[in-house]
Amino acid sequence: MNLKSIIECEAKGFEKLNKYQLPNHYKKIGIAILIISFISIFINGFSLNQPEVKIISKFGILIGLLIISISKELLEDELVIKLRMQSYTFAFIAAVGYSLMLPFINYLFDITFQSANATLKEIGDFTILWMLLIVQVLYFEVLKKAHK
Amino acid sequence: MKNKLKIERAILDITQDELAKKIGVSRQTINSIETNRYVPSTILALKISKVCNKAVNDIFILDDND
Numbered sequence: 001m002n003l004k005s006i007i008e009c010e011a012k013g014f015e016k017l018n019k020y021q022l023p024n025h026y027k028k029i030g031i032a033i034l035i036i037s038f039i040s041i042f043i044n045g046f047s048l049n050q051p052e053v054k055i056i057s058k059f060g061i062l063i064g065l066l067i068i069s070i071s072k073e074l075l076e077d078e079l080v081i082k083l084r085m086q087s088y089t090f091a092f093i094a095a096v097g098y099s100l101m102l103p104f105i106n107y108l109f110d111i112t113f114q115s116a117n118a119t120l121k122e123i124g125d126f127t128i129l130w131m132l133l134i135v136q137v138l139y140f141e142v143l144k145k146a147h148k
Numbered sequence: 149m150k151n152k153l154k155i156e157r158a159i160l161d162i163t164q165d166e167l168a169k170k171i172g173v174s175r176q177t178i179n180s181i182e183t184n185r186y187v188p189s190t191i192l193a194l195k196i197s198k199v200c201n202k203a204v205n206d207i208f209i210l211d212d213n214d
Contacts (some may be wrong), residue, residue, distance in 0.1 A: 075174045136158045
């Protein structure tokens, strides 16, 4: 296999990967997983206080949002593909900005209200991924509404 | 880029929805093209020109900003 055919093979693989999306009915499954995870995280927060339930609920939120994010629209035409790409770009920039700014915002908050315990803390993976996915899903909906 | 899609559609006497179904896109896409919020791909422009029975250049016109 020469270099040109390896590059062509890789390009085809990437193309397939880029086109991979779930059918439209998966969106409802994603929403159901998201709602169940939110309910369980609230119930756990108020009564159970089990760390395992919290972790599983957080995974559920991310999986639900990911399924919503990669589910096709009823009619997936080129305008929808463009809007989807715009929403991914915006979400990526927003998530990076958010993860850079949040530790300083938290630090300023701590200095103002709890000056004794004020430390600069990193934010977790869940917060960044949650922000990335929720911004993408919401911004995509906003863009679709703007084009109605 | 400007376009005369609304005029061409009026000549054909078809709705946005009917045109959208003919070329396999959503009504929102046709509306966005007509209101100059979306520039279609070459494939979509060719499909529109085929339905309208006109050349692409007769429907889509470059303006000074392009």
